[in-house]
Amino acid sequence: MKSVNLTNKQARQFILLKQGLMGQHKFIKEKGVCDYIKQAGCIQFDPIDVCGKNAELVLQSRVEGFSKDMLYKLLYKDRRLIDYLDKNMAIFNIEDWKYFSRLRASYNEYGRSMDEINDVSDEIKSIIKEKGFASSKDINLNEKVDWAWNPTTLSRAALETMYFRGELIIHHKKGTIKQYAIASEHIADEILNASDPNLTEDEHQSWRVLRRIGAVGMLWNKPSDALLGIDGLKAANRKIIFQRLFQEGKIIEITIGNIPDSFYCLPEDRPIIDRVLSDNEFKCRTEFIAPLDNMLWDRKLIKVIFGFDYKWEIYTPVLQRKYGHYVLPVLSGDRFIGRIEIVNDKKLNQLIVKNFWFEDDIAFHDRFAESIYDCIKRFSKFNNCEEIKLGCKIG
Template sequence: MKPEYHLTVQQARYFMLRKHGLINDFKFTGKEGILSFIRQVGCIQFDPIDICGKNPELVLQSRIEHFKKSMLSELLYEERALIDYFDKNLSIFAVEDWPHFDSKRASYQKVSLSREAIDRVIDDVLYYIHQNTFACSKDIHLSEKVNWFWNATSLGRATLETLYFRGELVIHHKKGTIKYYALAKDFIDQEILNCPNPNRTRQDQIEWHILRRIGAVGMLWNKASDAWLGIDEMKAAQRNHAFQSLINSKQVIEVAVDGVEMPLYALEQDRLLLESCLETFKNSNWTETLLPRVSFLAPLDNLLWDRNLIKALFNFEYKWEIYTPSTDRKFGYYVLPILYKDALIGRIEMVNNKKDRTLDVKKIWYEKTFKPDREFKKNLRGSLKKFATFNDCTQVNMTK
């Protein structure tokens, strides 16, 4: 089947960045912008490590104009418009998507790790939370050690996490890295909580999830990718079948990109955006209209979920080296890609020094093809100042 569109690499990049709101003026603003973006991408991946902001906060600060960390917390734990649960690993998504994950919750009903010990105390733990609204593992005085996923842990923690995995508990709030759990029925609207999964079959679920991940990245190909993480029971055969079904039902657009060996797929609902992007390229001076916007991307940013795709479209190789031994790192412990206009031009390592309320810029590595000019340096300084404010820092310290 012949692809509907043939794009240059630069056109493909431009489309991806327009969709993410990462080019020219900000597309998303305030809490409504957060909800709009998360509904567009399906989910943002959670990671608790906080060197200069947690991963979901970093994803949002690069896209949401005037983003504050408190906005995300309020949407999660006060307004309950968002929820923490498993999608692409542990993620944050709109609470109305909860019914789509009933098969995920059902799968955890079958988890047998330390099940006998956990089943013995579940009713008592649920009663305690019912009486006290919420609880963390320290509130549940069950210190007996049991076998758990990474290491042995307390029976109290294992029980709370089991109930959370099964969907009987949700996260009520957090204090630092400590999670406080509450009954799902008390904090999820009953209409959502009792809604059956709209995906009636396993194949429907896979197709829904593939569309969700294409929307999360912008364009994806039909091959093995980290973008598919968290889609249960999907192997190559199921993925191929799902892609063919989505093509036949015209829910995806097949796109050829110069130099990319296989077709990419965008959502049918993004057709107008794709055509608008192509229209932009009819202006031979279109690059002169690009605003000199500098953004710092999260290590687990949606745009970066398929590192091979980023290499193909942006000629940029990125590895999150946080789990790489220090002696083997090419760059640093917690390094963020730098986006300038429509290109990934380097990496930056920053640390939020909370004691001194200083953003320490430890090092910047530029791509060999990029030479920082006066315009870039000016806008870099402006972006660092905004990033410092995002981290509640009062000054920026450039390490020499």
Template sequence: MITISQLEAKKFLLKKHFLFGKKTLNSKADILSFIKQVGCLQYDPIDVCGKNAELILQSRILNFNKSDLYEMIYQDRVLVDYFDKNLAIFPIEDWPFFARERALYSERGRSRDEIDKVCSEIIETIDQEGPKSSSELEYAHKVDWYWGHTKLSRAALELLYFKGDLGIHSKKGTIKKYDLMSKLYPVEIISKADPFPDLIDHLCWRVLRRIGAVGMLWNKPSDAWLNLRELKAAQRKEVFERLENEEKILKVQVEAIKEPFYILSSDLALLNSVLGLNEKSERVEFLAPLDNFLWDRKLIEAIFGYKYKWEIYTPEVQREFGYYVLPILYRHDLVGRIEMVCVRKEKKLVVKNIWYESSFKPTKGFQTQLGKSLAAFMTFNACESIEIN
């Protein structure tokens, strides 16, 4: 077992996530490489100052343009949006590994009697006429669906998407157009058999993927395991023991933290590179609320001493901070949080509030870097001015 200090743990995680030192990623190829490393980016459609996946990339990719991600998903089609850690974006080459997820939706779902009656007809219509949105199909009456009473056309399209028969052809705002997966992606990828039909083999792959997504994780309940329905305590224990015995993961003890962590064996060189590292990073970054780096918030609290709760679903009167608040990273610490809103009609970025941790005192150096990061964030959101309240 390797023992490291909390500072070394911080630097390891930040380097793993390309959040330490100067930004070196700057192209579509770099975006794809980063997503392959972390497995997936969690998708969320809410857009206050950028969608979650876009916010993740803007903090790593120099001069990131939102259109690059859209093109990679819906034009280049090297990425696909589907379920991983909840709804996510991942490389299309990983599609076969999620056969279990698709099979699950083939067997379940609300209002299946009504929906199943129209699915074949919808597939035939799309095959003959091309991509369709729910408003372009004539199934207007409503059925009981996951999000409440929903038009039959929407429920049927979504079920076919969940099952893997349809994929998202394009998006415009909240409107999605669906097409046959066989028309969107190479048949040799989407028709490939499940590489891990055995449950434990599959869970080993998923756990390795999640450890790689965060950088280090512990063998305990965690939000980082979301959507791994079959990973109960007994299965998790078996998986960790097997992965450690096969030398695919390494145990790491962080000083002053009782529970050990695990990293990918392939990250040992990266870990060794931060041992005794005196290098400082002057970057200020605003992190996405569902950033892979933040997936295990108890881990972040243990290592960084920083508590973060996404208060978007917290009633306003109960919020400690705000509706859509982003953590602020400076050097190797999470030093505060910021609430920003993009007023698109006015092309203006409004900084509603900034809260600093009680242990942090902003310096002139920090203020300079903060100003640069706000200017970059303004450009990222296609704004032309900043208003600071």
């Protein structure tokens, strides 16, 4: 199959159009949330909430009319979405539950403190059935057991293991506290017990590689955070999978300008390629991008294609930080023009803009000021803030 040749600008436009971050909004309200997550496979969940949780930040930049309660409703009331393991902890469409049956089975076969957990699992199910849902605080099993990095209570270890096994799901969350429920009471049997469409581990890995290519827009055959969570995917079989997918016509090869590496996208995205090959002008939008946004999963790829070097510095010691604790990339048109540090002060109901940094190669700062301020206003509404406090000059 013949490769597609794109300029660097066209490659940027392709990724952004695919992501719904350029041109007219293609993801609208609740349907748009589900449509985007279906396209992306999953969005990564992280509980830290400085100016919105990561999953909420991903959606606010793409989905017109998005609100935080919209995601909560789709997860815990309508149950069209579910939170479970994919790329680390993630949110995906409930119809994809069947693809992770081998992962759930693996948690039945091995894990820490299995004997202790198996001994109390029936008791925990009885408590949850009686109450409807329960957190670790409701399960009075406080003996310490071996767990992850540090010992934890048997209550927590058992609930999390039963959740990983698929016996329990998250009923809802109150802040960061998870309330668990019996999976069979909230997921239809035809979904809960559906057979895995992938018959072999090789088929499963190939499916997940395709899923991650679709999540970013394009990927190359290199080690990448975009491939996190695909168990057993080593360099040798990753190479085989990419080669086979290309030979079978399940991915399209893309070359970009003078970049020596090959990139790959999904065949269903060929219409987007045709758009960028025939049209140079698309509606310019300015958006604040989540730290763990799907398009940033492969940061080396983003650096090569966009010339943007981003590191999430939340776990970087203060004195070693170049920017700040929780900094969002700022996208305008087909370029990352800067970074913004924003805090949602829930006590004061105030959105505080602490810092803004333009990229070194971005000139005409004043030209971007209006679109950035407009984005701040939208972001304030997204965070339900009544007031905006600017702690820095923009432009």
